[in-house]
Amino acid sequence: MSAGPTGPGPGPADPAIDRLLRRLERERGARKEAEQLLERKSAELFEANRSLRAFNDRLEALVVERTAELRDARDRAEAGTLAKSRFLATMSHEIRTPLNGVIGMIELLRGTPLDARQQDYLDSLLQSADTLLAIVNDVLDFSKIEAGRIELEQRGFDPLRLAQDVLTLMRPLADPKGLTLTLRAGALPARAVGDPNRLRQVWTNLLSNAIKFTARGEVGMALHAEPLAAGGWRLHGEVSDTGIGIAESQRDRVFEAFGQADSSTTRRYGGTGLGLAITARLVALMGGSITLSSVPGVGSRFGFTALLAAADPVPAAGAAEPEAADHPRPLERLRVLVAEDNPVNQTIAITVLERMGITATLVADGRAALQAVADGAFDVVLMDMQMPELDGVQATRAIRALGASVAQPWIIAVTANAFEQDRQRCLAAGMDDFVAKPYKPGPLREALQGARLRRADGPAAG
Amino acid sequence: MKGMVFTEFLEMVEARWSADMADDLVEQTPLASGGRYTAVGTYDHTELVAMVRALSERIGVPVPDLVRAFGEYLFGRFVVSHPSFFVGIDGALDFLERIEDVIHVEVLKLYPDASLPRFDVDRDADRLVLLYRSSRHFEDLAHGLILGCLAHYGQRAQVSRAPVVDAKGAAVRFEIVPER
Numbered sequence: 199m200s201a202g203p204t205g206p207g208p209g210p211a212d213p214a215i216d217r218l219l220r221r222l223e224r225e226r227g228a229r230k231e232a233e234q235l236l237e238r239k240s241a242e243l244f245e246a247n248r249s250l251r252a253f254n255d256r257l258e259a260l261v262v263e264r265t266a267e268l269r270d271a272r273d274r275a276e277a278g279t280l281a282k283s284r285f286l287a288t289m290s291h292e293i294r295t296p297l298n299g300v301i302g303m304i305e306l307l308r309g310t311p312l313d314a315r316q317q318d319y320l321d322s323l324l325q326s327a328d329t330l331l332a333i334v335n336d337v338l339d340f341s342k343i344e345a346g347r348i349e350l351e352q353r354g355f356d357p358l359r360l361a362q363d364v365l366t367l368m369r370p371l372a373d374p375k376g377l378t379l380t381l382r383a384g385a386l387p388a389r390a391v392g393d394p395n396r397l398r399q400v401w402t403n404l405l406s407n408a409i410k411f412t413a414r415g416e417v418g419m420a421l422h423a424e425p426l427a428a429g430g431w432r433l434h435g436e437v438s439d440t441g442i443g444i445a446e447s448q449r450d451r452v453f454e455a456f457g458q459a460d461s462s463t464t465r466r467y468g469g470t471g472l473g474l475a476i477t478a479r480l481v482a483l484m485g486g487s488i489t490l491s492s493v494p495g496v497g498s499r500f501g502f503t504a505l506l507a508a509a510d511p512v513p514a515a516g517a518a519e520p521e522a523a524d525h526p527r528p529l530e531r532l533r534v535l536v537a538e539d540n541p542v543n544q545t546i547a548i549t550v551l552e553r554m555g556i557t558a559t560l561v562a563d564g565r566a567a568l569q570a571v572a573d574g575a576f577d578v579v580l581m582d583m584q585m586p587e588l589d590g591v592q593a594t595r596a597i598r599a600l601g602a603s604v605a606q607p608w609i610i611a612v613t614a615n616a617f618e619q620d621r622q623r624c625l626a627a628g629m630d631d632f633v634a635k636p637y638k639p640g641p642l643r644e645a646l647q648g649a650r651l652r653r654a655d656g657p658a659a660g
Numbered sequence: 661m662k663g664m665v666f667t668e669f670l671e672m673v674e675a676r677w678s679a680d681m682a683d684d685l686v687e688q689t690p691l692a693s694g695g696r697y698t699a700v701g702t703y704d705h706t707e708l709v710a711m712v713r714a715l716s717e718r719i720g721v722p723v724p725d726l727v728r729a730f731g732e733y734l735f736g737r738f739v740v741s742h743p744s745f746f747v748g749i750d751g752a753l754d755f756l757e758r759i760e761d762v763i764h765v766e767v768l769k770l771y772p773d774a775s776l777p778r779f780d781v782d783r784d785a786d787r788l789v790l791l792y793r794s795s796r797h798f799e800d801l802a803h804g805l806i807l808g809c810l811a812h813y814g815q816r817a818q819v820s821r822a823p824v825v826d827a828k829g830a831a832v833r834f835e836i837v838p839e840r
Binding site for chain 1: 680683686695698699700
């Protein structure tokens with residue numbers, strides 16, 4: 199063995215050992231740096247986590263706060279809408295009373311000697327007044343629907359017959375413009391149960407709209423009913439036209455209130471912009487929906503559905519038709535009591551009746567009406583609904599409560615409200631029929647001719 | 661530059677030459693970090709340049725060739741250390757095409773402070789063009805990584821390379837045309 203360092207013991211001078219030591223030192227340094235880095239990253243992550251959590255908490259608090267604010271805002275908006283609807287309903291009702299007076303007076307004026315120019319003015323006046331009344335009725339209708347104050351009637355009717363009636367009604371609007379009106383009917387039940395008046399309103403709105411916006415060509419009605427597994431039918435109705443059409447961007451708006459596609463439309467074609475809004479809501483009330491497809495310049499097609507219940511298996515065909523009057527008789531022999539508190543309407547009623555040869559008795563409130571029926575014999579009472587002392591319904595109940603101790607008259611409600619609830623209330627109180635205000639000669643004559651007398655000693659015997 | 665590039669470089673030197681060679685490079689090159697590299701750290705890229713230059717002098721291989729060879733080696737290491745980058749990518753050109761949108765996104769998740777080179781990719785039916793832009797001018801490293809990628813997927817291809825200047829400035833254009 200040679201001299202020199204022996205054994206494996208490290209010597210400070212050994213370059214290999216020295217190299218390894220330096221390498222070890224570098225590796226340890228690297229490890230410590232990595233550990234420091236990790237610690238720093240951990241601390242950063244912890245901080246990031248904590249601030250995220252704080253942010254999240256703040257966000258949740260904010261969501262709660264915003265939700266509460268939104269709910270408040272929504273409640274306020276809903277309360278506001280409701281108040282607005284009530285206000286509109288009240289206002290339109292208040293406007294309608296004097297308006298009915300105006301229209302009644304125009305009718306009376308038409309019956310007096312007039313020169314051609316006066317006649318012309320009067321026609322324009324009547325037209326404007328009728329338009330105004332239609333607008334007020336639309337507003338009233340809409341606000342009632344919005345306020346949830348509409349109930350649908352449930353009674354049997356013939357859906358095809360109803361469509362045909364509507365078509366006949368629309369002809370006078372379509373003919374002057376040279377438009378073709380068509381009706382296509384598919385499978386339909388002979389009778390179904392629903393609200394024929396409201397369904398008629400839907401058809402009428404869609405058709406009058408189609409006619410209004412179509413200058414030439416055709417307006418078509420189509421309907422069929424699809425039987426439902428649960429019983430009853432889904433009625434599919436459609437009104438198509440070859441009119442100006444509705445741009446795609448406007449299609450959603452037309453069903454909104456005052457949402458005519460273009461505000462210039464209102465000026466050019468008239469209307470309140472409520473017709474389609476009312477229609478859409480009525481259809482929804484009937485458990486259906488409304489759709490619109492349109493190509494501007496080519497035409498539009500409105501489709502709707504409505505649920506109808508099945509009618510009783512044995513339709514009482516005879517009973518459904520109004521019976522002929524027991525005693526057809528000259529109107530002038532009728533003894534008519536008019537219960538009406540508004541002086542203008544009093545004048546109109548009395549004058550219209552006079553022209554039919556009827557001399558009527560007038561009372562100004564429900565209590566006086568009750569007294570008059572108790573005291574004398576009347577065949578027919580024209581009963582205003584809103585009167586001081588006793589209103590129409592209360593007076594009718596009181597009269598019916600008198601029973602056979604008096605001559606029970608045929609009571610016709612004179613009402614500005616065509617709503618089902620009002621009708622039901624009238625019927626429940628014992629009224630027999632309705633005429634709409636204003637007093638117009640035609641409908642009033644029909645109502646009087648329809649009166650059936652309860653007394654054996656009718657006027658024909660007198 | 662990410663520490664992994666440095667640790668992998670030294671490991672390559674150890675594997676291809678020797679541990680002593682690696683020691684010498686670290687000890688005889690002036691390095692601010694002292695050569696205490698860790699994969700999770702970040703270091704000045706000029707340290708890598710200095711070590712490569714020193715290696716080049718020792719073994720007589722030009723710097724660009726060394727850097728390119730390191731790029732090929734480095735790609736193989738990525739396959740081992742970050743297999744998740746390769747999931748669902750079946751071809752070399754698919755991988756290269758997704759460097760910006762997928763791979764760099766993944767890298768940034770791990771190292772939010774990494775400053776990555778920018779690649780503009782243009783691919784059509786029979787070639788892929790990569791425009792490499794970096795203030796560090798590691799186009800040789802990029803070249804090597806491309807070759808490493810082709811090798812990993814067993815894709816034979818012609819790779820050509822040319823400097824270009826466009827609206828965004830100077831770049832190096834790699835064109836990769838696979839052989840059928």
